[in-house]
Amino acid sequence: MAALMLVGMATVWLTPSRQGRTSLEPIAGESAAERLKAWLGPRRRRARLPISSGRYGAVGLILILLFTILYKFGEAVAGTMSNPLYVLLGFTKVEIATVAKIYGVGATLAGVAAGGILVARLGVLRALLVSGVLQMLEPDVRGAGLGRP
Secondary structure (H helix, E strand, O other): OOOOHHHHHHHHHHOOOOOOOOOOOOOOOOOHHHHHHHHHOOHHHHHHHHHHOOOOHHHHHHHHHHHHHHHOHHHHHHHHHHHHHHHHOOOOHHHHHHHHHHHHHHHHHHHHHHHHHHHHHHOHHHHHHHHHHHHHHHHHHHHHOOOOO
16 A cells, blocks of 8 residues: 555656746735635636536536435345344354455456446446346345255
């Protein structure tokens, strides 16, 4: 992990310096509120613009946020309860860790590849719908194979 920090450090080292540029001027205003208002200035309108006059408006933004939150909600709830269930069924912690960490990474990478293929062939909306249905069925499929031989 420490070696990965070199990427950011190299980026900073190799970024051209700001030679010839003047320093920023202080923002005019008596109080912090006035300086904040002057700093925001026309930016306030630009910050509201995508929400108020965008393709879907404020209602669309709320629907997108709800979709994003609820899309993985079922998996998150089921994932929290899966380890106690596996222990209750008699699996050891080593077995659970092996399957979850080793095989789980491979399954995740396969799922990412399958998702990319779905998006390329079906488009984003249809791929999300297909993936949502598959995620909805996933706990049932995983639960069908539980149990010790």
